[in-house]
Amino acid sequence: NAGVTQTPKFRVLKTGQSMTLLCAQDMNHEYMYWYRQDPGMGLRLIHYSVGEGTTAKGEVPDGYNVSRLKKQNFLLGLESAAPSQTSVYFCATLSGTQYFGPGTRLLVL
Amino acid sequence: GIQVEQSPPDLILQEGANSTLRCNFSDSVNNLQWFHQNPWGQLINLFYIPSGTKQNGRLSATTVATERYSLLYISSSQTTDSGVYFCAVDLISSGSARQLTFGSGTQLTVLP
Secondary structure (H helix, E strand, O other): OOOEEEEOOEEEEOOOOOEEEEEEEOOOOOEEEEEEEOOOOOEEEEEEEOOOOOOEEOOOOOOEEEEOOOOOEEEEEEOOOOHHHOEEEEEEEEEOEEEEOOOEEEEEO | OOOEEEEOOEEEEEOOOOEEEEEEEOOOEEEEEEEEEOOOOOEEEEEEOOOEEEEEOOEEEEEEHHHOEEEEEEOOOOHHHOEEEEEEEEEOOOOOOOOOEEOOOEEEEEEO
16 A cells, blocks of 8 residues: 655746645545645644545645545645745645655745 | 644754653643654654553653643664654544644754
8 A cells, every 4th residue: 555645746836836736545534634844843734625525724725725526635736836835745644643645845936 | 723832842862862752732632643754754653642651662652631741752762763753633622623733843863
């Protein structure tokens, strides 16, 4: 089992560009999450989903959108990237314990 | 929202030493988890421990839910223990989805 995978691993964007981060899981978990981690800080929740077709806002949702069309996939979109969105993004699932993907490093110039 | 505070923020140890990391939280919680983020950024769950004590090799954790704190013990530390240790909690709240709130972490450096 691959667990939780994320693509891409690293991306550089220019201000105003858009992109989608893909999270995939093969553990059949209902709950999925997107976090961002900034230097010296813990993880902050962007959006989450409690099941296929559902999404909800977390602590820092502005500038991001998400979709959960299939149970195994959770997409995070940046419509118009800003330098403040430079961060490491982690996807995670939850079933009792939380399982994290390897992260996506995003640099917005 | 719930506040999660970890101490100390930074800890430097000599290999073989023992350490205790603390996590305080401001409200009653459904569960508490400890994670290790290695120097390559990977996050690994260490313990799922809403209350009581658990041990896994050189690591153990104790949560005293009534007093709103948890402790992570690392014995005979090794250089591979280096990284950031996070605790995360989610609230007891009927009808709401489970959301973890993370502390800001303890940066542990184990010197050879």
